[in-house]
Amino acid sequence: MKIKHVLGLSGGKDSAALAIYMREKYPEIDIEYFFTDTGKELPEVYDFLAKLEGFLGKQIKYLYQDEGRDFDHYLDLYNYFLPSPQQRWCTIMMKLKPFERWAKSFVKEGYKVIQYVAIRSDEEFRTGYTPKGTDIETKLPFREDGVDKQGVIDILENSSVGYPKYYEWRSRSGCTFCFFQQKIEWVNLKERHPDAYEEAKFYERQAIAGKAPFTWTQGETLDELEHPDRVAQIKADFEKRKARSESSRQENPLRKGLLVDLDELYLDEEGNGACLICHK
Ligand code: SF4
Numbered sequence: 001m002k003i004k005h006v007l008g009l010s011g012g013k014d015s016a017a018l019a020i021y022m023r024e025k026y027p028e029i030d031i032e033y034f035f036t037d038t039g040k041e042l043p044e045v046y047d048f049l050a051k052l053e054g055f056l057g058k059q060i061k062y063l064y065q066d067e068g069r070d071f072d073h074y075l076d077l078y079n080y081f082l083p084s085p086q087q088r089w090c091t092i093m094m095k096l097k098p099f100e101r102w103a104k105s106f107v108k109e110g111y112k113v114i115q116y117v118a119i120r121s122d123e124e125f126r127t128g129y130t131p132k133g134t135d136i137e138t139k140l141p142f143r144e145d146g147v148d149k150q151g152v153i154d155i156l157e158n159s160s161v162g163y164p165k166y167y168e169w170r171s172r173s174g175c176t177f178c179f180f181q182q183k184i185e186w187v188n189l190k191e192r193h194p195d196a197y198e199e200a201k202f203y204e205r206q207a208i209a210g211k212a213p214f215t216w217t218q219g220e221t222l223d224e225l226e227h228p229d230r231v232a233q234i235k236a237d238f239e240k241r242k243a244r245s246e247s248s249r250q251e252n253p254l255r256k257g258l259l260v261d262l263d264e265l266y267l268d269e270e271g272n273g274a275c276l277i278c279h280k
Helices: 013-025 043-056 063-067 071-077 089-108 141-145 149-158 183-192 194-209 228-248 262-270
Strands: 002-008 031-035 111-116 137-139
Touching: 002 013, 002 089, 013 031, 013 043, 013 141, 013 149, 063 089, 071 089, 089 111, 183 194, 183 228
Parallel strands: 002 031, 002 111, 111 137
Antiparallel strands: none
16 A cells, blocks of 8 residues: 655644654655645744755645635634634634645545654643544654653754744744734734734734624733733733743753743643644
8 A cells, every 4th residue: 555654844843853853763754744834824934944844855845825725714714703712713724624635635546644743752641633534544753762852852952953943932833823822922923023913913903893702812902912011011920930930940950051941831821722733
């Protein structure tokens, strides 16, 4: 039977590390890399993927471009209601379905599809997504080979790829306006990518005018969040949490000065629910 090996990249560190790992440890496996592009990604994500392409020596397939459907297309379809953790149409329509259609096209051609998912050995609670009605096989090489979070850091640091640049100010990949984003990340988005912040405001105002129940971030609009007093408060809260997290962390003398793991910080304090396909 013909076999198609596929590996989805989110623009985040774990899936990138898995691509590097597979290339180095299993060079005999011919893998197709894909990225489900919503058209609303950070420029840093594209830069990072381009760097990764250079390392892998292989083009990454951007799925939405084939589909011709992006966020604006679906927002229109959903009556301008913003996606939210409760109504997560964005992930379903822009990430899972394009992957499903793409994978099924291989199945139709007589391939067995094996997908490689970047779930680490320290993430026992997680499972990979397998499209319904397919017999796509999911493999978790990091879990099987005992690669944990530190292992992922080592893989990235020891390659020429390194970290995505957005880790300086944001904890995860995904859309510029992702609702899993934390308050401090919205502030950072406004400072780093004011156009993207303005665009998110536009979508939000449109949703509110249509009486949609959700704003992008809990309990306030982006117009309220950008008020200078509110920005100062969010920054002060963040600094306090960072200091608390750093004082409770045991410093590894070999890793002095390593970037603060914002992801852990956010998970602890502001809740989480981000999905593998967008952020891993
Ligand atoms: S990154 Fe966020 S907004 Fe974008 S598809 Fe994923 S969950 Fe939705």
